[in-house]
Amino acid sequence: MSIDNYINQIIEGNCVEVMKRFDDEVIDLTVTSPPYDNLRNYKGFDFPFEDVARELYRITKQGGVVVWVVNDATIEGSETGTSFHQALYFREIGFNLHDTMIFRKTNPIPQIYRKRYNNEFEFMFVFSKGTVKTHKPLMVDCLHAGLELNGTTYKNFSKNEQTREKLAKPVKDKKIKGNIWEYVVGKKQEDQEAKGHPAPFPCELVRDHIKSWTNQGDIVFDPMSGSGTTVRVACEMGRQYICPPSE
Numbered sequence: 001m002s003i004d005n006y007i008n009q010i011i012e013g014n015c016v017e018v019m020k021r022f023d024d025e026v027i028d029l030t031v032t033s034p035p036y037d038n039l040r041n042y043k044g045f046d047f048p049f050e051d052v053a054r055e056l057y058r059i060t061k062q063g064g065v066v067v068w069v070v071n072d073a074t075i076e077g078s079e080t081g082t083s084f085h086q087a088l089y090f091r092e093i094g095f096n097l098h099d100t101m102i103f104r105k106t107n108p109i110p111q112i113y114r115k116r117y118n119n120e121f122e123f124m125f126v127f128s129k130g131t132v133k134t135h136k137p138l139m140v141d142c143l144h145a146g147l148e149l150n151g152t153t154y155k156n157f158s159k160n161e162q163t164r165e166k167l168a169k170p171v172k173d174k175k176i177k178g179n180i181w182e183y184v185v186g187k188k189q190e191d192q193e194a195k196g197h198p199a200p201f202p203c204e205l206v207r208d209h210i211k212s213w214t215n216q217g218d219i220v221f222d223p224m225s226g227s228g229t230t231v232r233v234a235c236e237m238g239r240q241y242i243c244p245p246s247e
Protein backbone atom coordinates (compact mmCIF):
# COMPACT_ATOMS: atom_id res chain seq x y z
CA MET A 1 0.00 0.00 0.00
CA SER A 2 1.18 3.55 -0.69
CA ILE A 3 3.21 5.03 2.14
CA ASP A 4 0.86 8.05 2.08
CA ASN A 5 -1.65 5.93 3.99
CA TYR A 6 0.76 5.63 6.91
CA ILE A 7 2.25 9.13 7.06
CA ASN A 8 2.08 10.85 10.48
CA GLN A 9 0.52 7.81 12.05
CA ILE A 10 1.24 5.55 14.96
CA ILE A 11 0.46 2.05 13.77
CA GLU A 12 -0.40 -0.80 16.08
CA GLY A 13 1.53 -4.05 15.77
CA ASN A 14 4.73 -6.02 15.47
CA CYS A 15 7.13 -3.88 13.47
CA VAL A 16 8.01 -6.59 10.94
CA GLU A 17 4.36 -7.05 10.03
CA VAL A 18 3.89 -3.28 9.90
CA MET A 19 6.92 -2.76 7.63
CA LYS A 20 5.72 -5.48 5.27
CA ARG A 21 2.76 -3.23 4.42
CA PHE A 22 5.04 -0.45 3.12
CA ASP A 23 6.24 -0.04 -0.46
CA ASP A 24 9.94 -0.35 -1.27
CA GLU A 25 12.29 2.61 -0.69
CA VAL A 26 9.99 5.05 1.08
CA ILE A 27 11.82 6.00 4.31
CA ASP A 28 14.47 8.75 4.50
CA LEU A 29 15.70 8.13 8.04
CA THR A 30 15.15 5.51 10.72
CA VAL A 31 16.29 6.30 14.27
CA THR A 32 15.72 3.32 16.51
CA SER A 33 16.96 1.26 19.38
CA PRO A 34 16.22 -2.48 19.60
CA PRO A 35 15.83 -4.52 22.77
CA TYR A 36 19.39 -5.25 23.97
CA ASP A 37 20.05 -8.97 24.37
CA ASN A 38 16.61 -9.48 25.91
CA LEU A 39 17.77 -7.55 28.97
CA ARG A 40 14.24 -6.33 29.56
CA ASN A 41 10.86 -7.87 29.02
CA TYR A 42 8.93 -5.54 26.75
CA LYS A 43 5.49 -6.96 27.22
CA GLY A 44 6.31 -10.14 25.32
CA PHE A 45 7.33 -8.64 21.96
CA ASP A 46 9.20 -11.10 19.80
CA PHE A 47 12.33 -9.52 18.29
CA PRO A 48 13.28 -11.27 15.05
CA PHE A 49 16.41 -9.23 14.36
CA GLU A 50 17.19 -10.49 10.85
CA ASP A 51 13.62 -9.89 9.62
CA VAL A 52 13.69 -6.37 11.07
CA ALA A 53 17.03 -5.61 9.37
CA ARG A 54 15.92 -6.97 5.98
CA GLU A 55 12.64 -5.04 6.06
CA LEU A 56 14.54 -1.87 7.02
CA TYR A 57 16.79 -2.34 3.99
CA ARG A 58 13.83 -2.81 1.67
CA ILE A 59 11.90 0.26 2.85
CA THR A 60 14.88 2.66 3.09
CA LYS A 61 15.26 5.05 0.15
CA GLN A 62 18.46 5.05 -1.90
CA GLY A 63 20.81 7.29 0.08
CA GLY A 64 18.63 6.94 3.19
CA VAL A 65 20.03 6.24 6.64
CA VAL A 66 19.32 3.93 9.57
CA VAL A 67 20.66 4.92 13.00
CA TRP A 68 20.78 1.80 15.22
CA VAL A 69 21.44 2.59 18.90
CA VAL A 70 22.51 -0.55 20.72
CA ASN A 71 24.64 -2.07 23.45
CA ASP A 72 25.53 -5.53 24.72
CA ALA A 73 24.64 -7.40 27.85
CA THR A 74 27.46 -8.93 29.89
CA ILE A 75 26.69 -12.59 30.47
CA GLU A 76 28.90 -14.93 32.52
CA GLY A 77 31.81 -12.54 32.42
CA SER A 78 31.70 -11.68 28.72
CA GLU A 79 30.02 -9.01 26.67
CA THR A 80 27.84 -10.76 24.11
CA GLY A 81 29.08 -8.88 21.04
CA THR A 82 25.51 -8.80 19.69
CA SER A 83 26.01 -5.18 18.61
CA PHE A 84 28.88 -6.19 16.32
CA HIS A 85 26.98 -9.18 14.92
CA GLN A 86 24.06 -6.92 14.12
CA ALA A 87 26.25 -4.28 12.47
CA LEU A 88 27.93 -6.91 10.29
CA TYR A 89 24.56 -8.41 9.36
CA PHE A 90 23.34 -4.99 8.19
CA ARG A 91 26.45 -4.86 5.96
CA GLU A 92 25.85 -8.38 4.69
CA ILE A 93 22.37 -7.51 3.45
CA GLY A 94 23.53 -4.45 1.54
CA PHE A 95 23.78 -1.45 3.85
CA ASN A 96 27.00 0.51 4.11
CA LEU A 97 28.35 0.72 7.63
CA HIS A 98 28.63 4.45 7.14
CA ASP A 99 29.83 5.42 10.61
CA THR A 100 30.28 3.71 13.97
CA MET A 101 29.34 6.50 16.33
CA ILE A 102 29.34 6.59 20.11
CA PHE A 103 26.56 7.82 22.40
CA ARG A 104 28.49 8.79 25.55
CA LYS A 105 26.44 9.22 28.70
CA THR A 106 27.55 12.04 30.95
CA ASN A 107 25.69 10.36 33.82
CA PRO A 108 26.26 6.60 33.35
CA ILE A 109 24.59 4.23 35.79
CA PRO A 110 27.16 3.29 38.47
CA GLN A 111 27.96 -0.40 38.25
CA ILE A 112 29.12 -3.00 40.72
CA TYR A 113 32.89 -3.33 40.27
CA ARG A 114 33.62 -6.55 38.38
CA LYS A 115 37.22 -5.94 37.32
CA ARG A 116 36.13 -3.75 34.43
CA TYR A 117 35.64 -0.03 33.86
CA ASN A 118 32.21 1.48 34.19
CA ASN A 119 30.30 1.26 30.93
CA GLU A 120 29.41 4.76 29.82
CA PHE A 121 28.55 4.46 26.14
CA GLU A 122 26.35 2.80 23.55
CA PHE A 123 26.94 2.36 19.83
CA MET A 124 25.08 4.45 17.29
CA PHE A 125 25.70 2.51 14.09
CA VAL A 126 24.86 4.65 11.07
CA PHE A 127 23.95 2.50 8.06
CA SER A 128 23.27 3.95 4.64
CA LYS A 129 21.66 2.47 1.55
CA GLY A 130 24.29 3.48 -1.01
CA THR A 131 25.88 6.89 -0.69
CA VAL A 132 24.25 9.09 1.92
CA LYS A 133 21.96 11.59 0.14
CA THR A 134 21.71 14.21 2.90
CA HIS A 135 24.41 15.18 5.34
CA LYS A 136 24.17 18.50 7.14
CA PRO A 137 26.98 18.09 9.67
CA LEU A 138 26.71 19.57 13.12
CA MET A 139 29.48 22.10 13.68
CA VAL A 140 31.39 22.93 16.85
CA ASP A 141 33.73 25.75 17.85
CA CYS A 142 37.43 25.23 17.16
CA LEU A 143 39.38 25.40 20.39
CA HIS A 144 42.16 27.44 18.79
CA ALA A 145 40.07 29.62 16.45
CA GLY A 146 42.15 32.36 14.83
CA LEU A 147 45.48 30.92 15.92
CA GLU A 148 48.25 31.14 13.29
CA LEU A 149 50.31 27.98 13.30
CA ASN A 150 54.05 28.03 12.74
CA GLY A 151 54.33 24.73 10.90
CA THR A 152 55.68 24.55 7.35
CA THR A 153 55.27 22.05 4.56
CA TYR A 154 57.00 21.19 1.29
CA LYS A 155 55.53 23.22 -1.53
CA ASN A 156 57.53 21.68 -4.35
CA PHE A 157 57.94 17.94 -4.29
CA SER A 158 60.67 17.68 -6.97
CA LYS A 159 63.85 16.41 -5.34
CA ASN A 160 66.16 19.28 -6.27
CA GLU A 161 63.95 22.24 -5.74
CA GLN A 162 62.12 21.51 -2.55
CA THR A 163 60.99 24.64 -0.81
CA ARG A 164 59.10 24.94 2.41
CA GLU A 165 56.12 27.21 2.78
CA LYS A 166 54.00 28.28 5.68
CA LEU A 167 51.61 25.43 6.34
CA ALA A 168 48.32 26.68 7.53
CA LYS A 169 45.90 29.53 7.38
CA PRO A 170 44.66 30.68 10.79
CA VAL A 171 42.51 28.05 12.50
CA LYS A 172 38.85 28.39 11.46
CA ASP A 173 36.08 29.33 13.90
CA LYS A 174 34.08 26.11 13.35
CA LYS A 175 34.73 22.50 12.42
CA ILE A 176 32.62 19.40 11.84
CA LYS A 177 31.70 17.71 15.10
CA GLY A 178 33.39 14.39 15.90
CA ASN A 179 31.49 11.10 16.03
CA ILE A 180 31.35 10.75 19.83
CA TRP A 181 28.21 12.53 20.99
CA GLU A 182 27.55 13.21 24.66
CA TYR A 183 24.15 13.39 26.32
CA VAL A 184 22.81 13.45 29.82
CA VAL A 185 20.25 10.67 30.24
CA GLY A 186 16.84 11.26 31.78
CA LYS A 187 17.64 14.58 33.42
CA LYS A 188 16.47 17.23 30.95
CA GLN A 189 12.98 18.64 31.27
CA GLU A 190 12.04 17.46 27.76
CA ASP A 191 12.98 13.86 28.64
CA GLN A 192 10.74 13.65 31.71
CA GLU A 193 7.67 12.64 29.73
CA ALA A 194 9.29 9.34 28.71
CA LYS A 195 10.28 8.41 32.27
CA GLY A 196 7.67 5.64 32.43
CA HIS A 197 9.59 3.67 29.77
CA PRO A 198 12.59 1.59 30.94
CA ALA A 199 15.00 2.68 28.18
CA PRO A 200 14.15 5.87 26.27
CA PHE A 201 16.93 7.66 24.44
CA PRO A 202 17.36 11.44 24.92
CA CYS A 203 15.31 13.76 22.65
CA GLU A 204 18.53 15.62 21.88
CA LEU A 205 20.14 12.50 20.39
CA VAL A 206 17.24 12.07 17.98
CA ARG A 207 17.23 15.80 17.17
CA ASP A 208 20.92 15.70 16.24
CA HIS A 209 20.44 12.76 13.88
CA ILE A 210 17.36 14.30 12.25
CA LYS A 211 19.32 17.54 11.71
CA SER A 212 22.22 15.60 10.23
CA TRP A 213 20.50 13.22 7.82
CA THR A 214 17.19 14.80 6.72
CA ASN A 215 15.47 17.83 5.20
CA GLN A 216 12.12 19.37 6.09
CA GLY A 217 9.28 17.09 5.00
CA ASP A 218 11.42 13.90 4.90
CA ILE A 219 9.94 10.75 6.37
CA VAL A 220 11.38 9.62 9.73
CA PHE A 221 10.61 6.15 11.05
CA ASP A 222 11.07 4.21 14.28
CA PRO A 223 10.02 0.55 14.13
CA MET A 224 10.54 0.05 17.89
CA SER A 225 9.32 3.34 19.19
CA GLY A 226 9.00 2.63 22.92
CA SER A 227 7.88 5.88 24.50
CA GLY A 228 7.81 7.54 21.06
CA THR A 229 10.87 9.80 21.35
CA THR A 230 11.72 9.65 17.63
CA VAL A 231 8.20 10.51 16.56
CA ARG A 232 7.85 13.32 19.02
CA VAL A 233 11.09 15.00 17.89
CA ALA A 234 10.41 14.39 14.17
CA CYS A 235 7.04 16.04 14.57
CA GLU A 236 8.52 19.04 16.41
CA MET A 237 11.08 19.45 13.62
CA GLY A 238 8.59 19.47 10.76
CA ARG A 239 9.44 16.00 9.49
CA GLN A 240 6.83 13.42 8.62
CA TYR A 241 6.84 10.33 10.79
CA ILE A 242 5.64 6.74 10.97
CA CYS A 243 5.91 4.46 13.97
CA PRO A 244 4.51 1.24 15.29
CA PRO A 245 3.97 1.81 19.02
CA SER A 246 5.42 -0.69 21.38
CA GLU A 247 4.58 0.40 24.90
Ligand SMILES: C[S@@+](CC[C@H](N)C(=O)[O-])C[C@H]1O[C@@H](n2cnc3c(N)ncnc32)[C@H](O)[C@@H]1O
Binds near residue numbers: 014045197229244
Ligand atom coordinates in the same frame (compact mmCIF):
# COMPACT_ATOMS: atom_id res chain seq x y z
C1 LIG B 1 15.14 0.06 23.72
S1 LIG B 1 13.43 0.24 23.59
C2 LIG B 1 13.21 1.67 22.59
C3 LIG B 1 13.04 2.93 23.38
C4 LIG B 1 12.77 4.16 22.54
N1 LIG B 1 13.90 4.48 21.69
C5 LIG B 1 12.40 5.37 23.39
O1 LIG B 1 13.05 6.42 23.27
O2 LIG B 1 11.47 5.24 24.18
C6 LIG B 1 12.97 -1.05 22.50
C7 LIG B 1 11.48 -1.11 22.22
O3 LIG B 1 11.26 -2.04 21.17
C8 LIG B 1 9.99 -2.63 21.39
N2 LIG B 1 9.93 -3.85 20.55
C9 LIG B 1 10.59 -5.00 20.70
N3 LIG B 1 10.27 -5.87 19.71
C10 LIG B 1 9.39 -5.22 18.91
C11 LIG B 1 8.70 -5.58 17.72
N4 LIG B 1 8.87 -6.79 17.18
N5 LIG B 1 7.86 -4.67 17.15
C12 LIG B 1 7.68 -3.43 17.70
N6 LIG B 1 8.33 -3.03 18.83
C13 LIG B 1 9.16 -3.93 19.42
C14 LIG B 1 9.97 -2.85 22.88
O4 LIG B 1 8.64 -2.99 23.35
C15 LIG B 1 10.65 -1.57 23.39
O5 LIG B 1 9.72 -0.57 23.74
